[in-house]
Amino acid sequence: MEPPEDATVGRIEETPAQKGVDPSSVVQPWAPDWDMELDFEPDLADVDLAELQRPLPEAVSSPLDVPSNSGEASPTDVSSPSITVKTTDDAPSAMPAAPAVTPEGAVQLLQWLSDLAPPSPEQPTPLPLAPVREQSPEPPLPPPQTSGDRTWYLSLDIGTTGISAVLLHRPSRALYPLYWLAIQPAPSNEWVALPTVKTFRLPLAIKLTEEPQDTGIVPEFGMPASVPRTMPSVLAIAQATQRFQGFKPWLKVGIPYLDPQTQRDEPVVQWSDHQAIALSTFLRGLQALLATLTQVAVAGAVGTAERAVQSQPVLTCGAVGLEDSTLQTALQQLAGVIVGYSANWPDTYPLNVRTAILKARLVSRPEQIFFLEDAIALALAQLPASDGQPVMLPPGLARPTHPHEFGRGTTLIVSAGAIASELALVNLPGTLQVLTYQDFDLRSLPYGGDAIDQDIIIRLIYPAWLRQSQAAANRFALPDWQIPLPLGRDPWEALQWDTLSLPPAGEPDLQRRQAFHRRLLSSPVGLLLLEAARRLKVALQQQEQFTLQVGDRLLLLTRQDLSSSVLLAYVQRLNRELNALLHQKNLMPVEVNQVVCSGGSASFGAIARWLRQKLPNAIIIQDTYVQAGMFQDTAPHTWSRVAYGLATLPLHPAVLDQARQQYSDYFLLMELLRSCPDAPFTLNSLMPVLSRRGIAAEVCQGHIFALLEGHLPPGLVPTDRDRDLLAPVSQNNPTYAQLLAAPLFHKEDNQTYRLNPEQKAAFLRYLSTLLATTGQSLAEPLPLEI
Numbered sequence: 001m002e003p004p005e006d007a008t009v010g011r012i013e014e015t016p017a018q019k020g021v022d023p024s025s026v027v028q029p030w031a032p033d034w035d036m037e038l039d040f041e042p043d044l045a046d047v048d049l050a051e052l053q054r055p056l057p058e059a060v061s062s063p064l065d066v067p068s069n070s071g072e073a074s075p076t077d078v079s080s081p082s083i084t085v086k087t088t089d090d091a092p093s094a095m096p097a098a099p100a101v102t103p104e105g106a107v108q109l110l111q112w113l114s115d116l117a118p119p120s121p122e123q124p125t126p127l128p129l130a131p132v133r134e135q136s137p138e139p140p141l142p143p144p145q146t147s148g149d150r151t152w153y154l155s156l157d158i159g160t161t162g163i164s165a166v167l168l169h170r171p172s173r174a175l176y177p178l179y180w181l182a183i184q185p186a187p188s189n190e191w192v193a194l195p196t197v198k199t200f201r202l203p204l205a206i207k208l209t210e211e212p213q214d215t216g217i218v219p220e221f222g223m224p225a226s227v228p229r230t231m232p233s234v235l236a237i238a239q240a241t242q243r244f245q246g247f248k249p250w251l252k253v254g255i256p257y258l259d260p261q262t263q264r265d266e267p268v269v270q271w272s273d274h275q276a277i278a279l280s281t282f283l284r285g286l287q288a289l290l291a292t293l294t295q296v297a298v299a300g301a302v303g304t305a306e307r308a309v310q311s312q313p314v315l316t317c318g319a320v321g322l323e324d325s326t327l328q329t330a331l332q333q334l335a336g337v338i339v340g341y342s343a344n345w346p347d348t349y350p351l352n353v354r355t356a357i358l359k360a361r362l363v364s365r366p367e368q369i370f371f372l373e374d375a376i377a378l379a380l381a382q383l384p385a386s387d388g389q390p391v392m393l394p395p396g397l398a399r400p401t402h403p404h405e406f407g408r409g410t411t412l413i414v415s416a417g418a419i420a421s422e423l424a425l426v427n428l429p430g431t432l433q434v435l436t437y438q439d440f441d442l443r444s445l446p447y448g449g450d451a452i453d454q455d456i457i458i459r460l461i462y463p464a465w466l467r468q469s470q471a472a473a474n475r476f477a478l479p480d481w482q483i484p485l486p487l488g489r490d491p492w493e494a495l496q497w498d499t500l501s502l503p504p505a506g507e508p509d510l511q512r513r514q515a516f517h518r519r520l521l522s523s524p525v526g527l528l529l530l531e532a533a534r535r536l537k538v539a540l541q542q543q544e545q546f547t548l549q550v551g552d553r554l555l556l557l558t559r560q561d562l563s564s565s566v567l568l569a570y571v572q573r574l575n576r577e578l579n580a581l582l583h584q585k586n587l588m589p590v591e592v593n594q595v596v597c598s599g600g601s602a603s604f605g606a607i608a609r610w611l612r613q614k615l616p617n618a619i620i621i622q623d624t625y626v627q628a629g630m631f632q633d634t635a636p637h638t639w640s641r642v643a644y645g646l647a648t649l650p651l652h653p654a655v656l657d658q659a660r661q662q663y664s665d666y667f668l669l670m671e672l673l674r675s676c677p678d679a680p681f682t683l684n685s686l687m688p689v690l691s692r693r694g695i696a697a698e699v700c701q702g703h704i705f706a707l708l709e710g711h712l713p714p715g716l717v718p719t720d721r722d723r724d725l726l727a728p729v730s731q732n733n734p735t736y737a738q739l740l741a742a743p744l745f746h747k748e749d750n751q752t753y754r755l756n757p758e759q760k761a762a763f764l765r766y767l768s769t770l771l772a773t774t775g776q777s778l779a780e781p782l783p784l785e786i
Contacts, residue, residue, distance in 0.1 A: 150785075151169065151333065152167060152330040152334050153167070153335055153336045154293070154334050155167075155643050155644075155649075156337060157640045157642040158341075159640075159642075160419050161204055161246055162201040164200060164201050166644055166646070166647040167330060167331075168647040168651075169330075170650050172392065173391050173392055174391075174393070175391060175648075176320060176321050177319065177639065178293070180199050180292060180315050180317050181198045181315070181317070181318060182314070201640065202289060202292065202315070204245060206218065206282075206285035207244075208281070216284070217281065217285050217288050219288055219289050220245070244271070244281070244282070247285065250269055251279075251282060251286070251353065253279065253348070253725055256280035257280075257769050258773070260769065265279070266730055267730040268729050269725055270724075272519075272522040273519060276727035283356055287356040291360040292316070292317060294361060295315060296327050296331065335368065337357055337362055337369050338647065339371050339372075342444055343424075343442040346713055349715075350369075351666060351776065354366050355775060358774075358775040366775065370786055372649055372656065374422060375414075375415040375424035376437075376645075376655060378413045378415050379596065380646075381645030383432060385652070386433045386654070387433065391651065407619075408429060408430050409427065410427050410428075411425070412424070412592050414596070415598055417600060418448050421574060421577075424440050424441065425582070437657045441581060441585055443577050445508065445573065447570070449601045451503075451508070452537060452567075454517070454520075455570075456566055457520075460536075460565050462497075464556075464557060465492075465550055465553055480535070480539060481531075481535050481536070481546075481548050483532060483548070484551075485550070485552075487551075488551075488552070491550055494525045495520070495523055500516060500519060502516065505569035506570045511724060537562070545557065545558045546558075567604060567606050571606055589615050591617075592615045592617065593619070594619045594621070595611055596622075597620070597622040598622075599623070603622065603623055623641065649786065658784055659700055661782060661784060662781040663695070663781055667778045668704055668707060669707055669712070669716070669763075669767075671695060672707060672708075673755075673763060676745075681752070683708065684751075687701070690704075710747075717740060744759045744763060
C-alpha cells in the first residue's frame with residue numbers, strides 16, 4: 001500500500017461537555033501517541049499531576065467522506081469527548097520506514113513515493129479547517145487565468161530543515177501546493193523523471209562543488225536509492241565537509257559583503273570547531289534552492305542549454321492541480337512572495353532572504369516580498385478568506401476537517417520547530433475583515449527540536465552510559481541504533497566532555513548551546529550522537545523503549561526517561577511563557593476557546609496533555625506524525641500548515657505588519673544618516689523632519705528612539721554577543737572595530753543627541769558596501785502592494 005500523500009494527523013481535543021460521551025466507551029485510534037508520565041515541579045502549581053499523567057482518552061470512529069490522493073477508501077473520522085483524530089488515508093499495514101537522516105542533518109527525500117503524480121485539475125475542494133456547512137456542490141471553477149496584476153502569489157515556509165511552497169490564485173482563492181522532482185538525462189539525451197526523489201518539502205541542504213558549470217553551490221537533495229542506510233555509509237556522509245544543512249539561523253547573524261580592502265567575503269562564521277565558512281555561502285545556497293522554483297519541466301524536458309551541460313540530476317518543480325505550462329506562466333508573473341519567519345527576529349534575516357529571492361528571480365522588486373510570523377500564518381491556515389468565502393484546494397488534498405466550525409473567540413497558536421517555540425494569542429472576531437496584525441500577541445522562545453536533541457544527549461544518553469556496565473551489554477536484543485567505536489573507546493573523550501559548559505535542560509542558553517553544537521559537529525562521534533538523539537526522540541512516540549549501543553555498552557532508554565529528563569523541563573518553560581502571554585492579554589486560562597499546535601516539537605503527546613489541563617475549556621487541534629521518523633520539519637511529503645497560511649495572506653491583507661514592511665530598522669538607520677542635522681537635536685524636533693520626508697514617523701517612533709540610544713539593528717555589525725559565532729578572521733575585522741569604536745549618536749543630555757560626523761561617514765560607506773549586491777537601495781519606504 002502506498003503511503004498517504006500527507007503523513008500528518010490532526011488531533012482535536014474537545015471537552016466532555018462539548019460531546020457528551022462517556023470516555024470509558026471509546027476505542028483507541030490507530031495513530032500513535034506519547035504515553036508519558038510527567039511529574040511537574042512546584043513552580044507549576046497550577047498543573048494537576050494526576051491529570052497530566054493520565055493517558056489521552058480513546059476515540060470513537062465514524063465515516064469521513066474526504067477524497068484521498070491514493071484513490072483508496074477514505075479513513076475514518078475518530079471522535080470522542082476529548083479527542084478527535086482524522087487522517088487522509090487508512091493506516092498502512094506495513095508502512096516502510098522513512099529514510100534515515102544523516103548525522104550531518106541532510107534531509108533525505110522520499111524514496112518510497114515512486115509513482116505519485118499530481119491529480120488532474122478538477123474542481124477544487126475547500127481548504128481544511130475552513131468553516132464546514134452542508135451545501136449543494138458548487139459548479140466547477142474556470143481554469144485559472146495567468147494574466148493581470150495581483151493574480152498569483154507564492155508562499156515560502158523556509159524552515160531550518162526544509163522549504164515548502166504553495167501558490168495562490170487570488171481571484172479564485174485556490175491554493176496549489178508545489179513539489180520538487182529530480183530529473184536526469186537519459187542516454188538519448190532526453191530528460192527522464194526519477195520517481196524515487198519527489199518531495200513537497202525541499203531539504204534546506206547544500207553541497208559545495210567544483211563542477212565548472214555550477215556556481216560552486218548546488219542543492220543537496222538526497223542520496224541515490226541504492227545507497228544502503230548502514231552505519232558505515234552514514235558515518236562516511238557525516239565526515240564529509242562540503243555539505244551544509246540547517247543553516248537558516250545563520251542568516252540573521254550578519255549581512256554578507258565583499259571587503260574592498262581584503263577582497264574577502266565577510267563575515268566568516270565558525271561552523272564547527274574545525275571548520276569556518278563565509279556567510280555568503282549560506283545566502284548563495286538559499287538562492288540556489290529557491291532557483292529550483294524557476295525550473296518547471298514543461299512536457300518532461302528542460303531547456304537545451306541545461307541538457308548540454310548537466311550530467312547530474314536536476315531539480316524541477318510542479319504544482320498539484322496545475323498543468324506545468326500554467327505553473328511556469330504563473331511563476332513568471334508572481335505579484336508577490338510571502339515568507340514566514342520567527343517572531344522577534346531582526347531585520348537582518350528579511351534583508352538576506354529578500355536578496356536570495358531577488359537573485360533567484362522569483363520577483364524583480366523588493367516591495368513584492370512580504371514577511372509574516374509563522375504563528376500568525378498558522379492561524380490564517382484555519383480561516384476562510386476575510387470576506388467569508390472558502391479557500392480552495394485541488395481534489396485529493398482535502399485535509400482533516402474539524403467536526404465543528406473553527407470558531408471565533410480566543411485562540412492560542414503553538415508553533416514549535418527545530419530552533420524556536422512560539423506562542424500567539426488572538427481573539428478572532430466574528431467578521432474577519434476587521435482582523436488586523438495588532439490583534440495578535442506573540443512570544444518567542446529560542447528553544448526547539450535541536451535543543452531537545454542536545455538535552456537528550458546530555459540528560460539521557462550520557463547518564464545512561466555512565467550507569468551501564470560493559471558486562472551487562474549482552475542482556476538485550478539487537479539495538480535500535482548503534483554508534484560503533486573501537487573496543488574500549490570512551491566516546492566522551494573524543495568530545496572533550498569534561499571541558500564543556502553544558503546548558504540546563506529546557507533553557508535556551510544560546511551561547512552554551514552554540515558551543516556544544518559546534519563541538520558535536522566537529523567529531524564523527526558527536527554527529528552520530530545527534531543522529532541517535534533524533535531517532536530516539538521519534539521512536540519513543542511509537543514504542544515503550546529504545547536500545548542504543550554506544551561502543552561496547554548497550555543502553556535501554558524508555559518513554560518515561562525521555563519525559564522526566566527532557567520533556568518535563570520543556571513543558572515547564574512553555575507553561576511560563578503561556579502564563580506571561582495570558583497576563584499580557586489579561587486573560588484567564590478558562591477563557592481560551594481553541595488551540596492549534598503545529599511543528600515537530602509541538603507534536604508530543606505531553607504537549608496535548610499539558611494544554612488539556614491548562615486550558616480546560618479549549619478545543620485542541622494538534623498535528624501528529626504517524627510514520628517513523630516523520631516530524632513535520634523532516635517528513636519529505638508532509639503538508640506545511642505554515643505554507644498554506646502564508647499563501648492566504650493576500651486574502652487577509654490587514655494582518656500584514658505594514659509598519660515593519662515599509663520601515664525596517666535598516667531603512668530607518670539610513671534615513672537618520674540622511675536627515676539628522678549636524679547640530680544637536682531632540683527626538684521631538686526630529687519627528688517633523690522625518691514626516692516632511694514622507695515617513696510616517698509616529699508609527700516607528702520606538703525604533704527611531706532605539707537607534708538614537710545606540711541600539712543598532714542586530715546583525716548590522718557583530719557585537720560582543722555575536723563574537724563566538726564568528727571565525728577569528730572576522731572577530732578581528734578592522735571595519736567592525738571602527739564601526740564600534742565610538743557611538744553613532746552622542747547623547748548630550750536626557751533628550752538631546754548629536755550625530756558623530758566621523759561615524760556617520762563610516763556607516764554610510766559600510767551600508768553602501770552591504771547594499772551593493774543585495775538589489776535593495778533603502779532609498780524609499782517599501783510601498784505596500786498586497
